[in-house]
Amino acid sequence: MNKYITKLSEISSKPKRMIVGLMSGTSLDGLDIALCVCDANDIKVKQFRSIPYSGVLRERLSGIQSREVTNTRELTLLHTELAIYYAEAVRKALMDWTVPLEEVDLIASHGQTVYHAPAQTKTDLNATMQIVDGDHIAQKTGIITISDFRQKHIAAGGEGAPLAGIFDEAVFRHKTRHRLFINLGGIANITWLPSRESGKEVVSGDTGPANTLINEAMEKYFDQPFDEDGKVAASGKVHSELVRYILLEPYFRKPLPKSTGQEEYRLKYIEELMQGYGIECSGKDLVTTLTSLTAQSISRVVDEIIKDEPFECYVSGGGVHNRTLLKELRERLTKGEFKNFDELGIPPDAKEAAMMAYFANDLIAGKGSVIPGVTEQNIHFGKISLPW
Known part of the structure; x- marks a missing residue:
């Protein structure tokens, strides 16, 4: 059995989990990093920092975000480049906070929204896309990474937002x-x-x-x-x-x-x-x-x-x-x-990063959530990327 499958089982059985939540919003301000401790009933933010995007990176992201016509090469490159950027930012933040990588159970990455397309008519599909690949974050940090939270919301019949x-x-x-x-x-x-x-x-x-x-x-x-x-x-x-x-x-x-x-x-x-x-x-x-x-x-x-x-x-x-x-x-x-x-218990700037940590915790160890007006059964959000 893959050792990380066993580790996932161990993480899910813990009374509390340490999770790094990552969020970058449509304003393209930068990357929010929240170190959270989660259990079945509560979430606390222990550390938080926000890293502004450089002018060059903001300009590149602006060039592909919310555009009906975009550069697919640039879109593909940023999907990987941002993941490497996120991973390095997490490693540096944990080092500055004197938190060993081994003590972190999960990384929860929202990714960067590049297009959101809720249905305009009854025959349209709901769709949304967030780039930043979870496999690259997991590989670069050695930490199991949960990402792409909005797709399950859509697959279950929702619009993918707001979570x-x-x-x-x-x-x-x-x-x-x-x-x-x-x-x-x-x-x-x-x-x-x-x-x-x-x-x-x-x-x-x-x-x-x-x-x-x-x-x-x-x-x-x-x-x-x-x-x-x-x-x-x-x-x-x-x-x-x-x-x-x-x-x-x-x-x-x-x-x-x-x-x-x-x-x-x-x-x-x-x-x-x-x-x-x-x-x-x-x-x-x-x-x-x-x-x-x-x-x-x-x-x-x-x-x-x-x-x-x-x-x-x-x-x-x-x-x-x-x-x-x-x-x-x-x-x-x-x-x-x-x-x-x-x-x-959560700084206002850290709320959305903490929210990602919450959904990652719920996927691994929670009972799931009902999407109001959409589902009657509980849904878990996110996709799992293993380091190796």
Whole structure:
């Protein structure tokens, strides 16, 4: 028998597992690395770091991400190159944290999303693609690697996203308190967790763009990868008419659950809309307007599903550092008590990397999860790569 099959059995029998979760979002900010300890009922982040992608790497990834036509050679090369990059980053992080490789049970790698294609009609297929090969990570680190989590979601009948609702319900749902989780990555997603004792259903889904349009506008008009602290957004004016026209688009009228991606929301689309309606907007005002778009698209969905109930609100993802965006969210979500995500034992920047560790742990030692509205049976996510 392959010795790593035996090792998998031993890992699954342990009361706790040490797992390195890896996440890189559609914003192409970089690689998040979270060292987690997982058991059947809990997950704790022991160490965390984020490694920014170089300008060259971001440009290469941007050239293949969310494109209907792309360079297949570059796509193939990055599938392997990023895996080697991830493996080296994990080895260095563990060395800096003085954690021997042998003490890590699993690596959980989300990979880099290059295209997300939820069905547009009843006859369409749901599809999504994340590159970064798990075999290369396992081979370079000597650690069993779990990857490609979204494919099972689709194979079972879902859209492949968002996975956050499943994780949020399992880890953060409270017996007596209503909670709202907002994740501000390239795309924004929310999870509404009514208290367990309420008996109400969990609702989760993507609300629309979060950082993706803001970042594109910052790149074009200010030669910056993102709006640091929301300073540019704070200095401009909201073009309310443009926000209104964008929110008339069909996606914003669809009920949750739903998913979307940068394929639907690129700056070119916004500029074409502006041209069509004869709207002129400075770069500064456009960043301000797109920031408000994110807040308004989230608050509209929240108002529809929560109504008048008070709730705790936890925000994670790169957008948590955009003070202007958070300020508007607080102003619009008046029933929410905004709480510090760290109180939950997971830093807000580490949430999605920790989520990957959770799904890896669940695959190896858990009971699986139901996909709300899709499956009645429990599903396990991820594919297993052995080192040798």
